[in-house]
Amino acid sequence: MSSQRGNVARSRPQKYKNSKAFKNNLHDQSQKTKKLNAMVVGGLCPHCKSVIDWKIKYKKYKPLSQPKKCVRCEQKTVKQAYTIMCMPCARTAGVCAKCGKSEEVVTPATLSPAEEAARDAELQQELKFMSERQRRTFMRCVEKGGDVDRKPSAGDNTEDSEDDSSDDLEEEKVLQNPDSVSDGDLVAKDGKSTENSGDTGQQGNLADREDMAAGIDNAVEKCEQLSI
Structure with missing residues (x-):
């Protein structure tokens, strides 16, 4: 490209070209790279999805170390990097989770098997x-x-x-208002207590009768002694 003012068009082709395509896992077999390659990017418009795919392909993607704040619900629920809102809010509003525009979403937001297992374990713990x-x-x-x-x-x-x-x-x-409740209602609500009270009342009546009979017998004996 010439340094001449206004000459921004280059006529020659690129001088150095790669003979092989770049592979992000050619010399990197770490678990982080494997997770990024297996990650399903969802809830984004075509342009934002292409940006995230490019970052993953050329090892420019930097995942979040901790969740960040969502711009809609204002809760720390954003777990995907380079997005401004969480997936439930983006799904409810029908917008892209990265740019926030109401454009067509390429793929719906889905959870990975590890995230689904963690979610199920969390639900079981909360239950x-x-x-x-x-x-x-x-x-x-x-x-x-x-x-x-x-x-x-x-x-x-x-x-x-x-x-x-x-x-x-x-x-x-x-x-x-204990006076407003009738005896019938109390019997209907608590039958066991009324039965128990009835049994105790019968036992008390029998004891009283026995005491009265014993008192009568004693009085009769005293009268006989006095008459003698």
């Missing part, structure tokens, strides 16, 4: 610490095809929560 109500809500959401990433909270309106809340309201009413 152990959930209450029975939250676990049932989560399983119903999965059966209906809902979002698995959404974790049930204690404030979800479910059938179980409605039943439990109605029972709690009834107990509060009984505690606040």
Whole structure:
């Protein structure tokens, strides 16, 4: 190329050319290179995908050491390098995760087998610490095809929560106004306690009768002694 002002077009071809194509794993058999070559780039538009593929091919890709902040949900959920938003947000908004433009996505964002295994292990660990109500809500959401990433909270309106809340309201009413509750309601709610109380009442009546009979016998004996 000439240094002449305005002469930016070169007429000759490239002087040095590679006889073989570049291979990023020719002299590098590390686990990092193997993971990058096996990584599936998804959730990007054609231009951004070509940029990421070029970086991987020529060993210019630098993965993140820790998750960074998403521009939409403002949470540290971005795990893919050179992207500005996490994959759930990009999938929900229908935009490219790198440039943020609403263009056609080449391949949908998918998880690798290792990431799927880690995700399943995390879900199983979270299910152990959930209450029975939250676990049932989560399983119903999965059966209906809902979002698995959404974790049930204690404030979800479910059938179980409605039943439990109605029972709690009834107990509060009984505690606040004990006179308003009839004997029939108490018997219907707690049959065992009424049966136990009935058994104890019968035993008390029998004891009273025995004491009365013994007192009558003693009085009769004293009268006979006085008459004699």
